[in-house]
Amino acid sequence: MKFPYSETVLDHFKNPRNVGKMENPDGKAVEGSPACGDMVAVYLKVDDNTREIKDIKFESYGCASNIATGSIVTELAKGKTLEDAKAITWKQAANALGGLPPVKAHCSVLAIEGLRAAILNYEETHGLVTEKVPTTEKTIQDRLRHVMNPATGLDLVRTHKIKKIGFQDGNAVVTIALPVDHLFAAAIRSEVEEKLLPLWMNCSKNTTVSSPRPGPARNFWKKRH
Amino acid sequence: MDNPAGRSIYLDNASSTRLDEAVFEAMTPYFFETYAVATSEFGYSMGIEAKEALEAARSRIASHLGASGEELIFTSGATESSNLALKGVAAAVGKKGNHIIVSAIEDFPVLASARALEKDGFRVTMLRVDPEGFVDPEDLQKAVSSETILVSIQHANPEIGTLQDIAPLARICKENGVLFHTDATHTFRRVPLNMAKTPVDLATLSAHTLHGPKGIGALFVRKNTPLKKMMDGGFQEFDLRAGLENIPGAVGFATAADLVTDQETEALQRMRDRLMDRMLTEIPHTTLNGHRFRRLPQNANITFHFVEGESITLHLDLRGFSVSTGSACFSKSLEASHVILGIGGDHERAHGSIRFSFGRYNTPEDADAVVENVAEIVDRLRAISPLRNSREA
Numbered sequence: 001m002k003f004p005y006s007e008t009v010l011d012h013f014k015n016p017r018n019v020g021k022m023e024n025p026d027g028k029a030v031e032g033s034p035a036c037g038d039m040v041a042v043y044l045k046v047d048d049n050t051r052e053i054k055d056i057k058f059e060s061y062g063c064a065s066n067i068a069t070g071s072i073v074t075e076l077a078k079g080k081t082l083e084d085a086k087a088i089t090w091k092q093a094a095n096a097l098g099g100l101p102p103v104k105a106h107c108s109v110l111a112i113e114g115l116r117a118a119i120l121n122y123e124e125t126h127g128l129v130t131e132k133v134p135t136t137e138k139t140i141q142d143r144l145r146h147v148m149n150p151a152t153g154l155d156l157v158r159t160h161k162i163k164k165i166g167f168q169d170g171n172a173v174v175t176i177a178l179p180v181d182h183l184f185a186a187a188i189r190s191e192v193e194e195k196l197l198p199l200w201m202n203c204s205k206n207t208t209v210s211s212p213r214p215g216p217a218r219n220f221w222k223k224r225h
Numbered sequence: 226m227d228n229p230a231g232r233s234i235y236l237d238n239a240s241s242t243r244l245d246e247a248v249f250e251a252m253t254p255y256f257f258e259t260y261a262v263a264t265s266e267f268g269y270s271m272g273i274e275a276k277e278a279l280e281a282a283r284s285r286i287a288s289h290l291g292a293s294g295e296e297l298i299f300t301s302g303a304t305e306s307s308n309l310a311l312k313g314v315a316a317a318v319g320k321k322g323n324h325i326i327v328s329a330i331e332d333f334p335v336l337a338s339a340r341a342l343e344k345d346g347f348r349v350t351m352l353r354v355d356p357e358g359f360v361d362p363e364d365l366q367k368a369v370s371s372e373t374i375l376v377s378i379q380h381a382n383p384e385i386g387t388l389q390d391i392a393p394l395a396r397i398c399k400e401n402g403v404l405f406h407t408d409a410t411h412t413f414r415r416v417p418l419n420m421a422k423t424p425v426d427l428a429t430l431s432a433h434t435l436h437g438p439k440g441i442g443a444l445f446v447r448k449n450t451p452l453k454k455m456m457d458g459g460f461q462e463f464d465l466r467a468g469l470e471n472i473p474g475a476v477g478f479a480t481a482a483d484l485v486t487d488q489e490t491e492a493l494q495r496m497r498d499r500l501m502d503r504m505l506t507e508i509p510h511t512t513l514n515g516h517r518f519r520r521l522p523q524n525a526n527i528t529f530h531f532v533e534g535e536s537i538t539l540h541l542d543l544r545g546f547s548v549s550t551g552s553a554c555f556s557k558s559l560e561a562s563h564v565i566l567g568i569g570g571d572h573e574r575a576h577g578s579i580r581f582s583f584g585r586y587n588t589p590e591d592a593d594a595v596v597e598n599v600a601e602i603v604d605r606l607r608a609i610s611p612l613r614n615s616r617e618a
Contacts, residue, residue: 001542003539003542003543004539005539010543013536013539014540014543016609019609020608020609021611030611034571034572034573034576034612037533037552037561037572037576038533039611039612040611041611059609059610059611060609060610060611061531061532061533061610061611061612061613062533062536063533063535063536063539063552064535064536064539066533067536067609
C-alpha cells in the first residue's frame with residue numbers, strides 16, 4: 001500500500017491527540033471556514049500565574065494534514081508558556097510530523113494560526129494587551145486575510161474584495177465589493193466583525209458596528225471610541 | 226470493522242476499471258501475431274488481417290449505438306474525442322457562426338475545449354443546470370441563436386450521475402440546424418442510446434470505463450457532419466484522425482463493449498441502490514447529489530455534512546476501499562467540484578461529497594462493507610468537527 005502521507009501523519013490522523021471541545025476555556029479561537037474547506041478550533045486552559053498552557057484541545061473540519069497538524073500542535077504547545085507557544089512555527093510542526101506535502105501547507109498552517117489566535121484571545125480577554133496600538137490599514141488588512149468568501153473559498157484580500165480601508169472621525173471604514181443582498185453578505189459581515197472587534201476590546205465599551213447601507217455595493221463597519 | 230477478507234474493494238469505476246481477462250485475451254494476438262500496421266486491401270496478408278480486425282471492431286462498437294462503422298472514428302480516449310468534436314466542428318463551420326453552448330457541469334475535456342475556443346474568439350454560453358443537474362430544454366431553446374454552431378451536453382454526469390434527457394435537446398438542435406455533441410463516456414452500454422432514433426451528431430466514447438483498455442476511445446460522427454481534422458499526418462480514420470491505428474486497443478474496446486449485458490447493469494444498480502438507501506437512511510445529515518432515479522445505474526454520490534471528503538477517502542483507503550471525493554483537498558487543482566457548485570451546492574457540500582461507482586468485480590457484500598465503514602468513519606470525524614458542534618449547539 002502506498003499512502004500520500006508519512007507514518008507519523010497517518011498516526012496523528014488516525015488517533016488525533018487532545019481532540020474535542022473544552023468547557024469554559026480561558027482562550028479560544030476558530031480559524032478558517034467551511035467554505036475554504038478547512039476549519040480549526042483551539043481551546044486553552046492557562047495558568048494565570050505562570051502563563052503556561054495547562055491544557056489544550058482542538059477540533060478540526062479538514063483534510064488529513066489539517067487534522068494531523070492540529071494534533072501535533074497541541075502536543076508541541078502543551079506545558080509551554082504563552083510566549084514559547086506563540087513561537088511555534090508551521091515548519092516545526094511539519095518536521096515533527098515527518099514532513100507534509102507542500103501543496104497541503106495552506107491546510108496545515110491553519111492549526112498554527114488557530115493556536116496563535118487562541119493565545120491572543122486569552123491575552124485580549126485577560127487584560128494582557130495593555131499597549132494601545134493605533135489601528136492601521138495594515139492591521140485591518142491582516143485580519144481580513146482570515147475572512148473567507150464562501151463563494152470562492154478564498155479570503156477577501158486575496159480575491160481583491162476589499163475596495164477600501166479608511167478612517168473617518170475615529171471610525172474604521174471598510175468597503176467591500178459585494179452587493180448588500182449577496183448570498184454570503186451576512187456571513188461575511190459577521191466574520192469581519194469577529195476578526196476586527198477584538199482589536200478595540202480595551203478601548204471603550206461602546207464599540208459599535210453600523211448596518212450596511214442599502215443600494216450600492218458597499219458594506220460599512222464602524223467603531224466609535 | 227474492516228472489509229471482508231481484507232481484500233481491496235474498488236468503488237471508483239467511474240474513474241477507470243479493471244481490465245477484463247477476456248478483453249486481454251482478445252487483444253493479445255494483435256501484439257504478438259497480427260502486429261502489422263493496417264494496410265490497404267492491396268497490402269500484404271498480415272496488414273490486411275489487421276485492417277479487417279480494425280474494421281470489425283469499429284462495426285461492433287457502432288452497432289451498439291445503432292450506427293454504422295463509417296460513423297465511428299477511433300481516438301486515444303474520451304479527452305481526444307471531445308476535443309476533436311468541439312474544436313473540429315468549430316474549425317469546420319466557424320465561418321457560419323461563432324456561438325457554442327455547453328452545460329456548466331460538463332466534464333473537463335468539453336469545458337476546457339470550450340474555454341480554449343472562447344480565447345480564439347468564439348462566444349460560449351454555459352447553460353445552468355437545476356439542483357439535480359438537469360438542463361432545461363427551454364433554456365437551450367432560448368440560448369440558441371442564428372450564430373450557434375454547436376451544442377455539447379453530456380449524456381450523464383460522471384460525478385453526480387445525473388442522466389440527461391438528451392433527446393429533446395438534440396431535437397432542438399436539429400430543428401435549428403445546430404450540431405449536437407454528447408459525452409457518452411459513462412453511459413455507453415449501460416444506458417441505451419440509439420443514433421437511429423436520437424438526432425445526435427457527435428458522441429464521445431471510451432473503453433476504460435467498461436473494463437476495456439486505457440488509451441482507446443472513439444468519436445461517433447454522423448454521416449455528413451462537418452468536422453475538421455485536428456491531428457495531421459496520414460489519412461487514417463476516414464482522414465479525420467491521423468496516426469497509426471491502435472488495433473489491439475480497438476479490438477479490446479469492441480470486446481469490452483460486447484461483454485456488457487443488461488443483467489450485469491441491473492446487478493450493479495441493485496448494489497448501488499442498496500448502498501444509497503442504506504447510507505441515506507442509516508447515516509444522519511447526508512444529502513444525495515443528483516437525482517434519486519434518473520441517474521447512472523452504477524453511480525452514487527453522497528455528501529456527508531460537517532466532514533471533509535479527503536479525510537473520509539484516506540480513512541477508507543487505510544481500510545482497503547478506493548473511492549473519490551469532490552473535495553478541493555483531494556484534487557490536484559485544489560479546487561472544489563465544479564459539478565456540486567454547478568448544481569447550487571456550496572463549498573461545504575462539495576468538500577463532504579463522496580462518489581461510489583460500481584463495476585463488474587464488485588459484489589453486494591462490497592456495498593454493505595462500505596456502508597458500515599463509512600458510517601463509522603463519518604461518526605468519528607464528526608466527533609472532532611467544530612462545524613458540527615457549532616451548527617448543532
